[in-house]
Amino acid sequence: MHEDDNLLIKGNNLLALYSLKSRYARKVRLIYIDPPYNTGNDGFLYNDRFSHASWFTFMRNRLEVARDFLSEDGLIVIHIDDNEQAYLKVLMDGIFGRENFVGDLIRKTKSTTNDAKTGFNIQHENTLIYAKDKVKIKLIGQKKTFEKYKNPDNDPNGAWKSSDPSARSGDYYFPIKNPYTGRIDYPPENRQWLFSERRLQDYIDSGKIVFRKEHSENQRGFIFKRYRSEIRSEYNLLGSLEGADNRYMNQKATKERNKLFGEVEFAYPKPESFAELIIRASTKPGDIVLDFFAGSGTTAAVAHKMERQWIAVEQMDYIRELIKTRMKKVIEGEQGGISKEVGWEGGGSFVYAELAASNSAFADRIGSAKNISTLLSIKNDMQKTGFLRYDVDMDAFDEDEFANLSLGDAKRVLMDCLDTNHLYVNLNSIGDGQFFVSNQDSAINRLFYGIAE
Ligand SMILES: C[S@@+](CC[C@H](N)C(=O)[O-])C[C@H]1O[C@@H](n2cnc3c(N)ncnc32)[C@H](O)[C@@H]1O
Incomplete structure (x- = not known):
């Protein structure tokens, strides 16, 4: 495993960020994320229906650690819509500093009218841009074409x-x-x-x-x-309305998704063209781009085609059929999305890793248990391996009382006993036999973190 490998990681992004921090702190040029908007829409496979307060905490926890990844000239760019954009702006002001707010890039999402009730049709979303340090960044817009420059009178000063x-x-x-x-x-x-x-x-x-x-x-x-x-600069400035163009709409992304994956259940991917706009504006080849809400892998695909190094994190099992499959196609020279525009011909590689689960195996077993007696045997196993919350006294656990609980309540009690901090194995305990981490995995981790045997 090398410093410059592209990385695809399956797992909870908060834990993934903590796991990656020691290696990538102050090295990432661009964090580009598309988190749940908290729209209350049940159509998503992941949670898009937090209470406002828990969404806010969820985001704060992740953004605080994310900031440590940015290089001094780094940027963070976040998709959001009206449901939470004002709150996200305030949250970001607190973490990154109001003085580091660069701007809000509008993205046109759709052209059809659908809110006849209010008579107001919202056709755009927001993209908040913050710098680690605004003094140290310089964004660029579209490349100038210079088509209009000609030399009909053979002027010795050129076109x-x-x-x-x-x-x-x-x-x-x-x-x-x-x-x-x-x-x-x-x-x-x-x-x-x-x-x-x-x-x-x-x-x-x-x-x-x-x-x-x-x-x-x-x-x-x-x-x-x-x-x-x-003309000193080859590029125009990046305009806040640059994304207000039909080529960045949701419809475009849905077409790209269908072409890549056929009929899959994945709502609202972003179009490659918009990711390209962001990545081109803020990075150069070789820079590291991080996306810890990877979804169908648009950021990774575009970063790869633009020869940036990328790290993508996604928690859902569809990481395999969506991002892994997509990246394999990209490496083989897939010609959808921005490929033609950037002259993509294929190549490169990536490393796929999963955060090793410890208690999450228990969480999965609790989740799928069909009756109380199964839950009781899980409880006994939990007691043996002992990754329990420090304030839970399992010996005082009343089995009769437990047996009288509804299945749902019994599951909640057991889940509560698991120490959620231990849902994933941390590096220091990786050598402990109790986690059943293979020698090979253990060796890869030591290599990854630069730790001697
Ligand atoms: C809006 S989608 C991103 C779509 C992406 N921009 C694309 O073009 O495909 C948000 C993704 O974040 C993932 N996600 C949400 N919470 C997460 C968490 N705690 N850890 C890891 N991934 C998470 C969801 O599973 C979902 O796939």
Whole structure:
């Protein structure tokens, strides 16, 4: 296992973040996440119906540790909608600092009208962007095309386009006379020339300003050239409305999902084009991109195609059929999503790992128990291995009382006895025989964390 391996991890993201922290602290350039929006929608396979307070705590716990992963010039970008965006903004202000709020990138989600009841159709979502330190970041928008720059008069200064010689913030006001036609131009109303009278002469001598031999009534008597070589940045700024375009809508993502996976049950993936917008704006090849709400793996797929290193975490079993399958296809050169745009031809690799469960095996057994006697035998096993909450005295456990509980209540009592901190094996205990971690897994972990045997 190497420092620069791409990583796909199955497990609860809070525990995964704590497990990854020692290795990736201050190394991640971009955290790009799409958490549950808490819409109260039961259509999701994962929980999207927290109480507001528990959603807030759930997010706070994760965002606090996530911040430690960011490099000094790192950014975190989060999808959200109106249900929680204002609260998330306040939460983020608290964790990242109000001064590090970069902006809210609007994403157009749909064009159809569907809320006839209120007469108001919400067609966008929010994308909150925060920097670890706003002074140290520089986002970039779309690459400039320079198509309009040409050189019809063989100007030795190279390609140029005709440009406005005036501005509201200009400093100079004087007449400019065309020597061929006699036309006199002044700056338009409320504007001034961008150059002084003396500079005008230099510009005429160098060919930056060219008088027209003929012109129409409404045409200025001269051309002011902006040379391609004068443009310092190859990129436009990233506009907050850049995502308000049809190519970023949900419908696009659903089509991509169907093409990749056929009919699968996975609601609301994000389109690759939007992930590309974010990743291009904030990272360069080789940078690390982390997504700990990976879903169907859009971030990982796009980061991979754009030659960024990625780490993706997802808790649900569909990680195998969705993200693993998708990444294998990407490596084989899959041509959907942004592939053509970025000239993706395949290649690369990733490492798949699962957080080793300890008590979660008990949690699974409790969950699927069909009767109280099964629960009682689970309780006995739990007592033997002993990963119980420190304040639970199992010996004082009254079996008769337990037997009289409803199945649901009995399950809750047992779940409560499990120490949830021990749902996953932590590194220090990995060598303990009681966890049944294979020697091979143990060795991989030591390698991963750089620990000598
Ligand atoms: C909105 S989806 C992300 C969709 C993704 N952007 C895409 O394009 O496919 C949120 C994902 O976060 C996962 N998730 C929610 N809570 C989690 C947790 N505690 N640990 C790990 N994953 C979690 C859910 O299972 C779900 O797959």
